[in-house]
Amino acid sequence: MLKVLIINGAEQRKMAPGKFNESMIETTQNSLTSYTEVRVTHAASHYDIKEEQEKIIWADIIIFQFPVYWFNVPSSLKKFFDNVYEYGLFFGPSEHYGEGGYLTDKFYMLSTTWNAPIDAFSHTHGLFSKKHPDDLLLAIHTTQQYIGMQPLPSFSAFNIVKQPNFSHWQKQWQAHLTQYINSSLLNTRIQNNSL
Numbered sequence: 001m002l003k004v005l006i007i008n009g010a011e012q013r014k015m016a017p018g019k020f021n022e023s024m025i026e027t028t029q030n031s032l033t034s035y036t037e038v039r040v041t042h043a044a045s046h047y048d049i050k051e052e053q054e055k056i057i058w059a060d061i062i063i064f065q066f067p068v069y070w071f072n073v074p075s076s077l078k079k080f081f082d083n084v085y086e087y088g089l090f091f092g093p094s095e096h097y098g099e100g101g102y103l104t105d106k107f108y109m110l111s112t113t114w115n116a117p118i119d120a121f122s123h124t125h126g127l128f129s130k131k132h133p134d135d136l137l138l139a140i141h142t143t144q145q146y147i148g149m150q151p152l153p154s155f156s157a158f159n160i161v162k163q164p165n166f167s168h169w170q171k172q173w174q175a176h177l178t179q180y181i182n183s184s185l186l187n188t189r190i191q192n193n194s195l
Contacts (some may be wrong), residue, residue, distance in 0.1 A: 002036040002181070003057035004028075009066030009077030011044045014152050020113055025065050028111075028172050031177050034086045044076040052084045061181060062108045062149070064140070066162075068115075080141055090147040101148025108144045108153040109180065110137060110175065118158040152180050 001095040006028055010021035029038050041047060043066075066077055083089070095102030104167055112133065121128045130190065133139065133156045141151060154177045 001145065002038045003058055003060045003153070003193075004032055004038045004063060004181070005055050005061070006038065006040045006063045006065055007045075007077070007080070008040060008042045009064060009074050009080070010042075011067075011069075011076055020157070020164055021065055021067060023166055023170070024111060024113070024157070024173060027162055027173055028063060028065070031174050032181065035146075035182060041080075043080040044074070047080075049083050052080070053086065053089060056084070056090070056103070056106075059106060061152070062106065062144075063111055065106065065111045067113045068133075068137070073137075073140055085143070098146055101159045104148040104150070105194055106149045107152050108149045110134075110140065110154040112137070112156050113160045114156055114158045115161045116158060117162075124154065 005027055008021060008025055025040060027187050029040070032038055041052060041055060064073075064077070066073055071074075072078075077104075090102055092100045092102065114133070116128070121131060121133065134154050137154070145151065148176070153176070155173055157173070159165075160169070
């Protein structure tokens with residue numbers, strides 16, 4: 001049985017109170033519970049650092065669910081990394097910089113929500129021209145890989161403030177979860193790394 005930790009990085013704001021992200025987490029829990037054990041953490045809430053470290057060590061897969069704020073993670077999620085990712089527990093010294101991560105048996109996935117429309121990434125000019133959402137989230141990818149985790153393909157929902165269209169994104173997200181988490185290849189890799 002796969003062990004999945006969902007880290008909710010949403011913060012309540014007037015413009016976006018976080019309902020979309022909460023619904024995405026609910027969808028994740030409902031989609032995965034038949035073949036996984038799922039735990040959830042909310043980065044904006046009070047949490048015990050040691051308990052969160054134990055959850056990360058426990059998990060096979062960590063899903064980060066968060067809205068993109070100014071092309072980055074919300075401040076509470078950044079603070080979560082600062083507080084929980086401890087030297088000597090998640091990473092340590094190495095001969096080559098960036099190769100000292102201890103969590104090499106774990107996978108992570110980003111599931112992000114964007115105010116930007118999807119076509120902002122397909123224009124040949126403008127802020128996001130010739131970019132992929134992962135290009136803008138390089139810092140969070142680098143953070144996870146620095147502690148040794150391996151990436152699974154990211155998921156993004158777009159234009160969620162003006163046109164939330166949750167049912168569309170819910171179906172897309174369920175298909176993404178089925179393809180990348182409920183796959184025999186991933187299960188085999190995790191079992192081999194965990195044994």
